[in-house]
Amino acid sequence: MAHWLMKSEPDAYSIDELELDVQEPWDGIRNYQARNMMRDKMKVGDDVFFYHSSCKVPAVVGLAKIASAAYPDPTQFDPEAKYYDPKSSPDNPRWMLVEVAFVRKTKRAITLKELKAHPGLSDFRLNMRGNRLSIFPVSKEHWDIVLSLE
């Protein structure tokens, strides 16, 4: 069972919205590395940290699970959609998504500041310079450390 971190801007989609929706297609990913991980590596039942990015207090705010295999992101075919990709077509889709299910909120927000301060997380991807990938794997070791801060 693998572990992941998925970023979302809370203004766009927050952990509270996922709690209400229960399960949601993670659409709008337009990065090949992130797509490949969703398509090739993610399995139903994998654990996910839900992370709020580009906001006042960047932090891990909840837990989720991968709830579907990867399938084509329908927003790429919709000319009205923000994530429309005219170079993609249904017979040859370029972008994939997985569905994500709410598990629980963390007891409190585990802030980026705290994560950066933890000696055991010096090589945690979130703490690395120029980390822009919105989805990445988390080792079991890092997973447990982050949760221990809860």
Added chain:
DNA sequence: GCCAACGTTGGC
């Protein structure tokens, strides 16, 4: 709002 990091695009 600034800026560093990094991905993508397109001309050559």
Added chain:
DNA sequence: GCCAACGTTGGC
């Protein structure tokens, strides 16, 4: 295939 220009991400 190189690389400059440009766009986006995301912390601060």
